[in-house]
Amino acid sequence: MSCKLKRKVPFSTITRKQAPQDKNKDVLPEESLEKLVHFNSCAVVSSSHALRFHSxxxxxxxxxxxxxxxxAPTHKFEQFVGNRTDFRLMNTKIPHVFCTEEFWSENSTMxxxxxLVVRNMNGINLERxxxxxxxxxFHCFDNLIKYRKTFPKRALxxxxxPQFGNGVLAxxxxxxxxxxxxDTKIRPSLSSGILGVVMMMHLCDWIYVYELVPSNRDDTRLMYYFNEEKQHSWHPYSHERVYIKTLSLTPEKEIEDTGVVVLKGFSHTKC
Known part of the structure; x- marks a missing residue:
């Protein structure tokens, strides 16, 4: 499974060199992310309410x-989810629909x-x-242009x-x-979670995933660790949880107790 995923779903990000004719090419980084960074040990922190049951x-x-x-915030939740944020994978709905105030605030640390890495289910493409x-x-690229003008000193x-998300879904x-x-009754769909996991498998030697595959600690229907009101209406991501659990090196009983899944990065995957 890991070899197939490594071979069929390579990871990269859109660069300035790939869009030389675009008038807004300066919004794009010069190099692809995987060429700039590599880590030994990485944490992928879900937004699950179950994190409130661990420290x-x-x-x-x-x-x-x-x-x-x-x-997902860290302020006031450091005991459960830590304080550091090295990467934030954001949906294209941000800031058009979600996190609008935090995204445009000079004072917000979020x-x-x-x-920042934008998940791209083929909404932003390259053409000529x-x-x-x-x-x-959701006008994500337009907002990135505005973001660059509003915060010129921040990292791009x-x-x-394009097609990374579709490759993972396939x-x-x-x-x-x-x-x-x-579960054959539910149509497979992707959360940002699995896109983040596969991305980090390309960037890290070892990946520790926290409560994306749920433990048995949380018997509530609450959805987020930072929201004690919003509940799950259903569970559409059971497919990807089974997939990640099967990819993992962690015994099922341990996952049930801890909610932590350990994955080997592609750099350590010999095919």
Missing amino acids: YGQEIDSHDAVLRFNC FRHGT QKISTKGDK PFIQR ELVEFCKSTKMC
Whole structure:
């Protein structure tokens, strides 16, 4: 599974060199993210409410790099999720729909610290050496242009290459068909979580994933560790949880107790 994922779903981000004819090419970094960084140990921290039942904060901060998602805060939740944010994978709905105030605030630390990476389910494409935003229904690229002008001293966000998300989804669908381990009543879909996990498998030697595959600690229907009101209406991501659990090196009983899944990065995967 790991070799197939490594071979069929390479990771890269859109660079300035790939869109030389675009008038807004300066919004794009010069190099792809995987050419700039590599880490030994990385933490992928979900936004799950189940994190409130652990005290993983210090452990999470001890990793070489920490990835968080969308609008997940650390302030007031350091005991559970740590304080460091090295990467934040954000949905294209930010800031058009979510996190608008935090995204544009000069004082907010949520997006000021760490490197921003945009998940790209083919909304932002390359066409004739330019950026194509035909599928960018939440105007993410336009907001990145505005973000660059508003905060010129901040690091440029990275955008996952076109087709990266579709490649991960294709592997998930194939896994479900071949193993018959998935819930056939639910159509496979992707969260930012699995896109972050696969991205970090390219960037890190070892990946520790916190409560993306849930433990048995939380018997509530609450969704987020930072929100004690919003509940799950259903569980659409059971497919990717089974997939990640199957990829992992962690015994199932240990996952049930801890909610921590350990994955080997592609740099350590001999195919």
